[in-house]
Amino acid sequence: MKYVDEFRDPDKARKAQQQIHRLAERIMQCRSGPLLLMEFCGGHTHTIFRYGIEQLLPEAIELVHGPGCPVCVLPRGRVDDALALAQRPEVIFTTFGDAMRVPGSRQSLLQAKTDGADIRMLYSPLDALKLARENPQREVIFFALGFETTMPSTALTVLQAEREGIENFSLFCNHITTAPTIEAILNDPDMKLDGFLAPGHVSMVIGEAPFAFVAERFAKPLVITGFEPLDILQSLAMLLQQILEGRSEVENQYRRVVQKQGNHPGQQAMAKVFQRNDRTELRGLGSIDHSGVRISDPYARFDAERKFPLPGVTVSDPAGCRCGDVLKGLIRPWQCPKFAESCTPQQPLGALMVSSEGACAAYHQYADVQTLKIKRQQASVADPGAH
Amino acid sequence: MSDIITLAHGSGGKAMDELIRSLFLTTFANPQLAQMEDQARFDLATLQQQGDRLAFTTDSYVVDPLFFPGGDIGKLAVTGTVNDLAVGGARPLYLSCGFIIEEGLPIATLKAVVESMQATAREADVVIVTGDTKVVPRGGCDKLFINTAGVGVIAAGIDLSIQTARPGDLILLNGYLGDHGAAIVDARGDLALQNTIASDCQPLQGLVNSMLECCPQIRCMRDATRGGLATVLYEFAQASACTMEVEESRLPVRDEVRGMCEILGLDPLYLANEGKLVAVVPEAAATELLQVMRAHPAGRHSAIIGRVSQASRPGVLLTTGFGSQRLIDRLTGEQLPRIC
Numbered sequence: 109m110k111y112v113d114e115f116r117d118p119d120k121a122r123k124a125q126q127q128i129h130r131l132a133e134r135i136m137q138c139r140s141g142p143l144l145l146m147e148f149c150g151g152h153t154h155t156i157f158r159y160g161i162e163q164l165l166p167e168a169i170e171l172v173h174g175p176g177c178p179v180c181v182l183p184r185g186r187v188d189d190a191l192a193l194a195q196r197p198e199v200i201f202t203t204f205g206d207a208m209r210v211p212g213s214r215q216s217l218l219q220a221k222t223d224g225a226d227i228r229m230l231y232s233p234l235d236a237l238k239l240a241r242e243n244p245q246r247e248v249i250f251f252a253l254g255f256e257t258t259m260p261s262t263a264l265t266v267l268q269a270e271r272e273g274i275e276n277f278s279l280f281c282n283h284i285t286t287a288p289t290i291e292a293i294l295n296d297p298d299m300k301l302d303g304f305l306a307p308g309h310v311s312m313v314i315g316e317a318p319f320a321f322v323a324e325r326f327a328k329p330l331v332i333t334g335f336e337p338l339d340i341l342q343s344l345a346m347l348l349q350q351i352l353e354g355r356s357e358v359e360n361q362y363r364r365v366v367q368k369q370g371n372h373p374g375q376q377a378m379a380k381v382f383q384r385n386d387r388t389e390l391r392g393l394g395s396i397d398h399s400g401v402r403i404s405d406p407y408a409r410f411d412a413e414r415k416f417p418l419p420g421v422t423v424s425d426p427a428g429c430r431c432g433d434v435l436k437g438l439i440r441p442w443q444c445p446k447f448a449e450s451c452t453p454q455q456p457l458g459a460l461m462v463s464s465e466g467a468c469a470a471y472h473q474y475a476d477v478q479t480l481k482i483k484r485q486q487a488s489v490a491d492p493g494a495h
Numbered sequence: 496m497s498d499i500i501t502l503a504h505g506s507g508g509k510a511m512d513e514l515i516r517s518l519f520l521t522t523f524a525n526p527q528l529a530q531m532e533d534q535a536r537f538d539l540a541t542l543q544q545q546g547d548r549l550a551f552t553t554d555s556y557v558v559d560p561l562f563f564p565g566g567d568i569g570k571l572a573v574t575g576t577v578n579d580l581a582v583g584g585a586r587p588l589y590l591s592c593g594f595i596i597e598e599g600l601p602i603a604t605l606k607a608v609v610e611s612m613q614a615t616a617r618e619a620d621v622v623i624v625t626g627d628t629k630v631v632p633r634g635g636c637d638k639l640f641i642n643t644a645g646v647g648v649i650a651a652g653i654d655l656s657i658q659t660a661r662p663g664d665l666i667l668l669n670g671y672l673g674d675h676g677a678a679i680v681d682a683r684g685d686l687a688l689q690n691t692i693a694s695d696c697q698p699l700q701g702l703v704n705s706m707l708e709c710c711p712q713i714r715c716m717r718d719a720t721r722g723g724l725a726t727v728l729y730e731f732a733q734a735s736a737c738t739m740e741v742e743e744s745r746l747p748v749r750d751e752v753r754g755m756c757e758i759l760g761l762d763p764l765y766l767a768n769e770g771k772l773v774a775v776v777p778e779a780a781a782t783e784l785l786q787v788m789r790a791h792p793a794g795r796h797s798a799i800i801g802r803v804s805q806a807s808r809p810g811v812l813l814t815t816g817f818g819s820q821r822l823i824d825r826l827t828g829e830q831l832p833r834i835c
């Protein structure tokens with residue numbers, strides 16, 4: 109634990125905080141309006157809330173909590189498809205824990221489990237393969253979720269299944285990739301972001317190069333960031349330094365983990381097992397070109413979507429949900445009229461209330477909900493025309 | 496006698512009688528049970544000598560696996576109910592126990608559980624005076640469920656209430672957080688961690704007794720079981736209309752428990768404990784009380800973890816080791832491991 113504690117040192121935090129305040133002050137001398145900085149990854153969002161990092165920042169900095177929580181952006185129609193698979197009597201449906209509560213159009217995996225579906229929570233896809241070995245008469249399906257952080261382990265599990273000749277194992281593939289998702293945000297005409305904290309663990313796999321377009325084509329600074337609170341503060345200071353100097357570059361704060369080229373064996377396994385989809389729907393963001401992947405043709409026999417019929421129905425988000433606007437930084441979570449009203453962690457309506465890494469769920473858990481509601485009411489009295 | 500529990504053991508006939516005599520009566524051996532009546536009977540005058548109020552509580556115990564490092568379902572069933580009485584300021588005296596058994600359970604397993612219950616009851620100075628056994632068909636329950644109810648007596652002058660915390664009071668905790676919750680995750684074996692984490696499952700009536708002797712003006716006390724420390728502090732805050740301010744750096748958490756929480760994205764504040772209590776006491780009494788707690792085997796790692804303050808809106812405020820503050824809410828459902 110010593111290794112972790114070094115990155116939570118309050119004295120170092122104070123120094124980083126002072127540096128951020130100094131930099132922000134200098135930047136604000138020659139601009140108006142807040143600096144909008146997006147942390148893309150749900151893991152960063154979690155750290156920011158858990159350690160109260162927003163309190164340490166000057167008012168001029170607004171953190172925008174991006175779509176990098178794979179559970180949050182899972183479309184409801186895909187959850188329905190997962191449920192259809194899980195409810196087949198021959199299937200043992202396996203998943204990471206945080207997907208259990210994600211609501212489909214009618215129910216979640218947790219509710220389906222209560223109704224009798226054989227759904228099991230795992231910590232690794234290799235555990236699903238073990239289940240397949242132990243239950244040769246059943247079909248074991250793994251709910252493959254996540255950005256490039258979890259993709260290599262899924263890919264390696266498929267390769268292992270192939271080596272062992274295991275036929276009763278398949279993936280329900282919902283992996284998505286980071287760079288096209290960031291690109292979609294940058295292409296949005298409403299976008300006002302000034303810089304990005306890029307996901308450290310994704311970068312550990314894919315390296316620095318896939319983010320170059322952010323700096324080159326969109327002229328936005330980007331810093332690859334670790335997950336401890338000091339990592340976040342240091343990266344924010346690095347972003348501000350770039351903004352102050354008018355630079356837009358890809359910088360790597362998380363050098364202790366991320367190498368420039370990423371992880372080759374991981375990339376190779378991914379390239380073998382997955383191929384890009386033309387378009388993939390992300391909840392709250394709509395359809396994004398080349399964001400999602402599916403299982404490549406040579407591994408089709410491990411694709412649950414090709415093994416079993418699926419409803420495959422697209423289900424739109426409930427009316428009035430403004431998840432997309434929150435994800436793009438146009439409004440804060442509490443400014444959505446559904447927040448803490450009809451949309452709560454107990455009964456999530458929108459994507460961002462679903463997982464503890466979602467921006468709205470984090471606000472709901474860690475902020476003073478009553479104060480936020482009052483703030484929203486006051487804002488709507490002051491500006492009744494605003495949505 | 497067969498090696499496994501069958502439906503016959505719950506039928507009210509000979510097999511059940513044999514099970515009761517050979518296992519429960521001999522293990523729990525005490526005069527009330529030996530009367531073989533349908534109810535335990537107590538002399539009121541004797542109870543009245545010990546206090547002026549009766550405390551009565553019940554809890555049911557379901558745990559998978561039945562045996563885990565640091566305890567088992569039997570030990571849990573005794574300590575849980577004893578602790579619920581003790582943190583109300585009662586001296587626990589008598590327990591009932593109800594067993595719901597899935598047919599096919601090895602009798603050796605049941606025997607080990609019953610013996611563990613008796614050993615724990617002796618340690619906690621309580622007597623198991625009445626009981627019941629039901630057997631359900633396979634699949635009707637998971638191996639073994641136990642319910643215990645407990646009766647205790649509250650001495651005159653002791654009046655603990657969660658509504659009485661006041662600004663300026665200090666918050667005390669009797670040791671490491673989250674050991675039980677972490678031990679259960681570990682014992683399920685899915686993680687294959689190197690370190691074994693033992694449950695903190697222990698009776699607290701001795702510790703509570705010493706605490707009340709030293710400091711009868713203790714205001715609130717609760718055991719932090721399901722929902723962990725966070726939930727107890729939340730309840731104190733709501734009931735007393737105060738803010739409970741705790742400091743992360745003062746919270747005792749073992750390295751192996753912290754490690755597991757880091758891996759799984761769990762929060763030790765919400766992990767279950769089975770031998771931990773939280774007390775709110777006037778500041779003037781806190782230092783001496785802390786010494787008394789640390790001198791007791793069940794409180795060796797006790798700590799002052801925070802302070803009660805005035806609240807515009809009652810709640811729990813954590814000062815992180817990082818120097819920032821965040822609100823602590825109750826959990827929404829179960830804590831689920833995160834993937835990234």
